[in-house]
């Protein structure tokens with residue numbers, strides 16, 4: 451029914467999909483497995499006419515050629531996409547989202563019937579018809595997205611990682627729902643990282659590696675194939691349930707900041723490095739003696755920074771505490787606590803004013819200045 455032949459996509463010079471061929475029959479679930487960046491989303495986007503890259507090859511549905519067609523023509527032809535990230539309209543109700551899905555001409559005459567079909571498929575949506583979608587859970591929103599796609603009365607439903615971000619329980623529900631959708635006679639093209647569960651409901655599967663389909667088989671054989679188990683199911687016993695299901699690759703981070711990113715202290719240090727010089731001249735009133743400047747101490751137990759190796763994390767924490775004090779209740783002013791005298795006599799070469807060549811010194815000096823100003827402000831009494 452859906453036939454993809456020799457489909458290739460390039461983003462500039464980057465070949466993201468290379469001669470992919472596949473088919474999806476009526477009432478069949480076909481899963482595409484592949485690691486991050488393998489080209490799975492690109493494949494779906496190219497089929498649905500929304501790919502930003504250059505697309506070559508053939509996509510046909512019931513013998514109608516679709517490559518080069520506008521996305522809405524492809525929806526009219528009978529392919530509906532549930533995009534990664536769902537794309538629901540958060541400020542609209544469930545019913546409004548579903549109704550929008552019936553925009554295609556092929557769906558308009560059967561809008562009422564399709565709505566009933568979707569609501570009986572997802573009873574929760576029936577209960578929540580009037581609920582604003584953004585107030586729903588991730589799993590419920592995913593149901594809205596699938597329901598909305600089904601409202602276009604498609605013959606092929608393409609889903610891009612629908613289980614992403616769902617709890618294991620909701621995943622189970624989702625895959626069960628897809629089984630019901632299949633029973634309604636739709637063909638399903640499913641891109642998934644959850645290999646174990648998707649192979650359980652799928653009829654066939656394709657393995658996509660670096661833009662190339664490297665293997666095709668029926669789902670049961672794929673699930674029992676030791677190579678597939680090793681690459682996609684987390685070990686040899688996974689298909690029998692003996693091992694924890696593993697995604698094809700590391701799951702996408704929920705937040706845009708990678709867990710392994712730079713530490714706040716590294717970011718602070720890098721930011722300070724970009725400051726080429728102190729923002730203002732060093733005040734002349736600063737003590738000229740070689741003794742270290744009084745250390746700003748936010749409480750009696752805070753360690754005074756070591757003259758030569760201040761800890762950036764401590765400084766950042768102090769700066770943050772200063773800011774909190776300013777925003778919240780002001781504690782009674784504290785007298786500045788002098789730093790302990792250096793254990794060794796200060797060397798003449800050591801400047802009285804910190805050497806601003808070091809970014810951490812600059813940061814420390816700025817914080818000290820800010821704290822000194824805050825102390826002056828706290829103890830300021832206007833003359834009558």
Ligand SMILES: Nc1ncnc2c1ncn2[C@@H]1O[C@H](COP(=O)(O)OP(=O)(O)OP(=O)(O)O)[C@@H](O)[C@H]1O
Nearest residue numbers: 461464466484485486487488489490491492493502
């Ligand atoms: N719009 C784009 N412009 C340039 N390169 C892109 C674009 N979209 C995708 N790519 C690149 O094409 C390759 C395949 O990306 P694609 O999103 O299809 O992979 P994927 O298998 O869906 O990955 P994931 O599982 O992480 O979503 C990647 O190298 C990606 O960086």
